[in-house]
Amino acid sequence: xxxxxxxxxxxxxxxxxxxYLAEASGLTEGKIWxxxxxxxxxxxxxxxxxxxxxxxxANEALLDAPPVRRPAVPxxxxxxxxSSPAPPPxxxxxxxxxxxxxxxxxxxDHEIERITEGPDPTAGFRLYxxxxxxxxxxxxxxxxxxxxRGMRLKAESPVGVxxxxxxxxxxxxxxxxxxxxxxxxxxxxxEILITQDWTKITRQLGADSPELGAVQKRFQDEATLERxxxxxxxxxxxxxxADSELEIIxxxxxxxxxxxxxxxxxxxxxxxxxxxxxxxxxxxxDGVRLFIDHKTVxxxxxxxxxxxxxxxxxxxxFIEWLDTPEGEKRCDGALYNMLRKVRRSTAxxxxxxxxxxxxxxEIELQNYKLKLIGRIRRVEDMEDALDAGGVHQxxxxxxxxxxxxxxxxxxxxxxxxxDGSRAEDMLKMYYRESNPLEYYQTGLSEGELTGE
Ligand code: SF4
Numbered sequence: 001x002x003x004x005x006x007x008x009x010x011x012x013x014x015x016x017x018x019x020y021l022a023e024a025s026g027l028t029e030g031k032i033w034x035x036x037x038x039x040x041x042x043x044x045x046x047x048x049x050x051x052x053x054x055x056x057x058a059n060e061a062l063l064d065a066p067p068v069r070r071p072a073v074p075x076x077x078x079x080x081x082x083s084s085p086a087p088p089p090x091x092x093x094x095x096x097x098x099x100x101x102x103x104x105x106x107x108x109d110h111e112i113e114r115i116t117e118g119p120d121p122t123a124g125f126r127l128y129x130x131x132x133x134x135x136x137x138x139x140x141x142x143x144x145x146x147x148x149r150g151m152r153l154k155a156e157s158p159v160g161v162x163x164x165x166x167x168x169x170x171x172x173x174x175x176x177x178x179x180x181x182x183x184x185x186x187x188x189x190x191e192i193l194i195t196q197d198w199t200k201i202t203r204q205l206g207a208d209s210p211e212l213g214a215v216q217k218r219f220q221d222e223a224t225l226e227r228x229x230x231x232x233x234x235x236x237x238x239x240x241x242a243d244s245e246l247e248i249i250x251x252x253x254x255x256x257x258x259x260x261x262x263x264x265x266x267x268x269x270x271x272x273x274x275x276x277x278x279x280x281x282x283x284x285x286d287g288v289r290l291f292i293d294h295k296t297v298x299x300x301x302x303x304x305x306x307x308x309x310x311x312x313x314x315x316x317x318f319i320e321w322l323d324t325p326e327g328e329k330r331c332d333g334a335l336y337n338m339l340r341k342v343r344r345s346t347a348x349x350x351x352x353x354x355x356x357x358x359x360x361x362e363i364e365l366q367n368y369k370l371k372l373i374g375r376i377r378r379v380e381d382m383e384d385a386l387d388a389g390g391v392h393q394x395x396x397x398x399x400x401x402x403x404x405x406x407x408x409x410x411x412x413x414x415x416x417x418x419d420g421s422r423a424e425d426m427l428k429m430y431y432r433e434s435n436p437l438e439y440y441q442t443g444l445s446e447g448e449l450t451g452e
Contacts, residue, residue: 003046004039006053011036016056025052126271127256130315133375140382140396141417145410148386148396151427152434153409158201159218161341161406165296167193167226168339169278172233172294176279178248190230194223228343229296229352236353249289250280257322265373268380273372275319281335290357291316292335300338300354307336313358314368321365333359393418 010016018032025032025048032049035041041049136143145151157163170193174184184192198219205212237243256274259267279292293313297303307313313334336356342348360368385395398418404411413430416423 002039003041003049003053004035006057007032007036007049010053010056021049021052025049124270125258126269127274128271128376128379129274130312133315133372133379134311136379136382137375139399139401139408141392141398141414142408142410143379143382144386144392144396145413145427148383150433151410151431154430154432155204156409158197159215159222163197164222164226164341167197168229168296169294171226171230173252173278176248176281176292177251181251185234186230187227187234190226194226225341225343229339229341232344232352233339242353242355245283245285246281246290246292247284248279248281250277253277253280255319255323257319259376261322262369262373265376267373267376271376273315273319273322275316277316288332290333290335291320292337294337294339296341297338298341300340300351303336303338304354304356307356307358310336310358311368314360314364315372317360318365318368318372333357 007021010021011018018029018036021027021032022029027045027048031041031045035045035049132143132147135146167190171186171190174189175186177183201215201219202212205215254274254276256272259265259271259273277291278294281290281292282288283290293316295303313336316334334357336358338354338356340352342352344350344352382395386392398414400414404414408414413423413426415421416426
C-alpha cells in the first residue's frame with residue numbers, strides 16, 4: 001500500500017479533508033493535494049504523514065477540533081437587521097421548517113465535497129475548461145470579462161431558468177454517489193436546498209424588504225415546479241428501472257490532462273485540459289463505462305437532434321481518450337439525463353424524462369483535437385494582445401445573439417462598454433473578481449448542505 005493509497009483511503013473512506021490532514025501532519029494542503037493526486041512524497045513528508053494516517057485508520061482523535069464542521073443552519077430568526085421574522089419558506093406538504101433544518105444539519109455531516117479534487121493552482125499550468133473555450137469561441141467579450149478579468153455577478157438571481165436548473169442539479173448530486181457514501185433521496189435533498197436558498201434570499205434582501213414579496217411568489221412557483229420534476233423523476237426511475245443497470249463509480253470528479261502529450265500543437269504555454277464529471281457509472285450488463293450529465297430541458301426532442309454535435313460531451317470524451325493509458329478500458333460514452341421543466345399537470349403530455357447515450361468515434365476525437373488546438377492558440381493570442389495593452393474592443397469584440405438576455409451574466413453591462421456609459425463603475429458595483437476555476441476546485445460545497 002502506498003502513501004497515496006493511504007491518503008485516498010483517509011479522504012474517501014474516513015471522510016478526512018485535506019485541511020485536516022495538513023493540520024494534523026504539519027504539511028500544507030497543497031502538499032497533501034500533490035501526494036493524493038500524484039503520489040509524490042518526500043521521505044520527510046511521508047514520515048510526517050504516515051503516523052497521522054495510521055491513527056486515522058485506528059480511529060483515534062487527532063485534532064481538538066472535530067474533523068467535520070457543522071455550522072448552524074441559519075433560520076428565519078437569524079435574519080439580520082430586522083425585527084420581524086422572515087416569511088416561512090415554501091415548504092412541501094408534510095415537511096415543516098424545524099424538521100428541514102434538523103435534516104440539513106444532519107446531512108451536512110456527509111462532507112461530500114471532501115471526496116472531490118480540484119486543480120492545483122500552484123502547478124504553473126494554464127488550465128482550459130470546456131466552458132472557457134466555448135465562451136472564447138462564442139463571444140470574445142464574454143471570455144474577456146468572465147475569464148481574462150475573472151468577473152462574476154456578486155449576487156446571482158435566486159429565481160429563473162438558471163436557478164431552477166442549478167437546484168435540480170444539486171438535488172441529484174446527492175443521490176448519484178458511489179458506495180460507501182450515504183445517498184440522499186433527491187426529494188429530501190431538494191427540500192433542504194429550497195429551505196437553504198430561501199433562507200439566503202431573506203437574509204440578503206432583509207425580511208422587511210418590499211422586494212421580498214415578489215421574489216417569494218416567483219420562488220414558490222419555481223419550487224413547486226422543481227418538486228414536480230424531482231418527484232416525477234423518482235417515480236420514473238422506479239417504474240422504468242432506468243438506474244438499475246448502473247453502478248455509480250464516481251461523483252463530481254475533477255480530471256485534467258497535460259497537453260504536452262500532443263505533438264506539434266503550437267500551443268505556447270504549458271497547458272492542461274480540465275473537466276468535472278457529474279457522475280461516472282459502469283453499466284452492469286456489459287461493463288461499459290459512461291459519464292452522466294444531468295440537464296433540465298424545455299422539451300425532450302430538440303436536444304436529441306443536436307446531441308451528437310454537443311461539444312461538452314466531446315470535450316469530456318476527448319479528455320478520457322487522452323487520459324486512459326494504452327490497453328486500459330476507456331470511458332465509452334456519455335449518458336445525457338434529461339428532465340423536462342414541466343409541472344406534470346393533467347394537461348401536460350408525457351414523456352417528461354429521457355436518456356440518450358452519446359458516443360464519438362476516433363475520427364471525431366482526432367478532429368476535435370484540431371479544433372481544440374486552434375481555440376487554445378486563439379485564446380493565447382487574445383491574452384498576449386491584451387497583456388500588451390491591446391484595446392478590448394479590438395481584441396475581444398462582443399458577438400451578440402438572441403440568447404444574450406438569458407444566458408450571459410454580462411448582458412446588462414455589455415453595451416455600456418461601447419456607448420460611453422460608466423461600464424467600469426457598474427462592474428465594480430455589481431460584479432466581483434473571482435477565480436474562474438472555483439467550480440472545479442470543489443465538488444459539493446459544504447454550503448450546499450449547511451446553508452453557509
Ligand atoms: S451580452 Fe452577448 S455580446 Fe455581450 S458579452 Fe454577453 S454574450 Fe457577448
